[in-house]
Amino acid sequence: MGTVVRLIRAKPPERQQLVWFVCGAGPLLTFTYFNLLPQQVIAICVALIPVVVAIGVLRYRMLGIEIVLRRGLVYGGLTAAVIAVYLTVTVLVGSALDERPLPGVLTAALVAVSLTPARDRLQRMADRFVYGARRDALRAIAQLGDQVAVAGESDLLPAALQAVTDAVRAPAASVTAPDGRSIGSTGDTSKTGPTFPLQVGGRFVGVLQVADRGPADSYGETETRLLATLAPQVAVLVRALELTEALETERDRVIGATRAERDRLRRDLHDGLGPALSGMGLGLQAAVDTLHAGDRPACTALLTRIRDEVDIAVQEIRRIIDGRRPTALDAMSLAEALRRHAKTVSDTLPVEVTVTELAELHPEVETAAYRIVTEAITNTARHAEAQRCRVLLAARDGTLHITVTDDGAGIPPGTPVGVGLASMRRRAQALAGTLTVESTTSDTVLAATLPLEAL
Numbered sequence: 440m441g442t443v444v445r446l447i448r449a450k451p452p453e454r455q456q457l458v459w460f461v462c463g464a465g466p467l468l469t470f471t472y473f474n475l476l477p478q479q480v481i482a483i484c485v486a487l488i489p490v491v492v493a494i495g496v497l498r499y500r501m502l503g504i505e506i507v508l509r510r511g512l513v514y515g516g517l518t519a520a521v522i523a524v525y526l527t528v529t530v531l532v533g534s535a536l537d538e539r540p541l542p543g544v545l546t547a548a549l550v551a552v553s554l555t556p557a558r559d560r561l562q563r564m565a566d567r568f569v570y571g572a573r574r575d576a577l578r579a580i581a582q583l584g585d586q587v588a589v590a591g592e593s594d595l596l597p598a599a600l601q602a603v604t605d606a607v608r609a610p611a612a613s614v615t616a617p618d619g620r621s622i623g624s625t626g627d628t629s630k631t632g633p634t635f636p637l638q639v640g641g642r643f644v645g646v647l648q649v650a651d652r653g654p655a656d657s658y659g660e661t662e663t664r665l666l667a668t669l670a671p672q673v674a675v676l677v678r679a680l681e682l683t684e685a686l687e688t689e690r691d692r693v694i695g696a697t698r699a700e701r702d703r704l705r706r707d708l709h710d711g712l713g714p715a716l717s718g719m720g721l722g723l724q725a726a727v728d729t730l731h732a733g734d735r736p737a738c739t740a741l742l743t744r745i746r747d748e749v750d751i752a753v754q755e756i757r758r759i760i761d762g763r764r765p766t767a768l769d770a771m772s773l774a775e776a777l778r779r780h781a782k783t784v785s786d787t788l789p790v791e792v793t794v795t796e797l798a799e800l801h802p803e804v805e806t807a808a809y810r811i812v813t814e815a816i817t818n819t820a821r822h823a824e825a826q827r828c829r830v831l832l833a834a835r836d837g838t839l840h841i842t843v844t845d846d847g848a849g850i851p852p853g854t855p856v857g858v859g860l861a862s863m864r865r866r867a868q869a870l871a872g873t874l875t876v877e878s879t880t881s882d883t884v885l886a887a888t889l890p891l892e893a894l
Contacts, residue, residue: 579602579606579665579668579669580668580669580672582602582605582606583599583602583603583606583669583672584672586598586599586601586602587599587602587676595676595680596614596622596623596673596676596677596680597623597624597625599672599673599676600612600613600614600623600624600625600673601625602669603647603649603666603669603673604625604626604649606665606666606669607649607658607662607665607666608652609626609632609649609650609652610626610627610630610650610651610652611624611625611626611627611628611630611649611650612624612625612626612647612648612649612650613625613628613647613648614637614645614646614647614648614673614677615645615646615648616644616645617643617644617645622645622677622680626650627650628648628650630650630651631648631650631651632648632649632650632651632658633648633649633651633658633663633666634646634647634648634649635647635648635649635666635667635670636670637670637671637673637674637677638671638674639671639674639675639677639678640678642678644674644677644678644681645674645677647666647670647673647674649666688799692799693769695802696764696768696769696802696805697769699764699802699803700764700802707755712752712755712756715748715751715752715755716752718748719745719748719749719752722741722744722745722748723745725741726738726741726742726745729741764802764806765806765809765810767779767780767809768802768805768806768809773794773797773800773805773808773809773832774792774794774797774832776809777792777794777809777812777813777830777832778792780812780813780816781816781828781830784816784817784820788819788820788825788826788827788828789827789828790816790828790829790830791827791828791829791830792830793829793830793831793832794831794832794833795832795833795834797832797834797839798834798891800839800891801891801892803870804839804870804889804890804891804892807866807867807869807870807872807889808832808839808841808887808889810862810863810866811841811863811866811867811874811887812830812832812841812843814859814862814863815830815843815863815885816828816830816843817859818857818859818860819843819845819847819883822847823845823847823848823849823883824847824848825845825846825847825848826846826847827845827846828843828844828845829842829843829844829845830842830843831843831844834891837890837891837892838888838889838890838891839888839889839890839891840886840887840888841885841886841887841888841889842884842885842886842887843884843885844882844883844884844885845882845883846881846882847882847883848880849878849879849880849881849882849883850876850878850883860876863885863887867887867888867889870889870890871890872887872888872889872890873887873888874886874887874888875887
């Protein structure tokens, strides 16, 4: 009854071990108690007891038996090899020196001394096989470097983790990012184990977790120190991969922005400036024809019309230049570009720029946000007589919110809308956004909204 209760309360793998024992010993005890089986069958059942016990021990790693067997076989084989070599060499040397006055004991001593280096080498090989590289940290670091050196770019982290697991004979290892996502792993990562923080230059880049080998084979102090030594090497690799990914993302962003800018220039030149220049060429040809015909009034009218067309073309060129993507956005992020512009506007007006974490913006949205904020800062520095200016950019509900606040004198009532304000409002409306200005005698608040995705 007690065995049944214990079987119900037990947890894996103890439950499986008890099941094997009950299956082997239970029928034997039952039939023996009631004397229902002949002696031959009882003898067979008794012989099965060691079998089920062995299955419970070996299959479910009871008492860490796989470690005992592994180390016993290694050191047993090592001992047998050393004894065999000792005996063989002793017999051969002793036979060769039988006719000489050299005692057999001295012969054995010479053999022992001569075989000591070989024995030490065998000992180190056995230690490396059983314990991994935990007794030689420099060798473990060198192996990690060797594996990373020959691995492909996509296999760098798995190769490093494989070197870590090989060093301490761990079943698995993994690296997780600060946000909890998995960066790389090797082996069965379902097992838990000791963790080591990964830091580079004071920056936390992730966590290295090494899976436990088993309940009866925990990592000792030497192995823990070795893992702590290998962790910084893995951290440097993780940081390098992180920088590589960031560089590729930035490169894609710049390429995308450059392509969008090129398409915009091609579209504006083809649809606007191109036809205007063609029209002026045709008008000049018509003016030449009327001049040859002696029709001076008609020629004068044509030239006047062409001059008007030139003025329109100049305005179109200015519009194209004004809509050109700022060079600063190709070299740095939106937040960095705004802070850089704020420092160059005025030495007397401190500008505080706050940008919350933004996802990658569409190039048109990023350009519009930059132009609106820089124009607002410039207007504040020129006209507001403010002591401080604050800029806030935040993304909420698929919309980029821009707020520029100053503590200046405000906009006097009845002041006509200037070119700068009209340009900012036009930029916002072109992307289906909004722009409002609220001004009092003590402050001015400019608020703009832009969709995170351009139309």
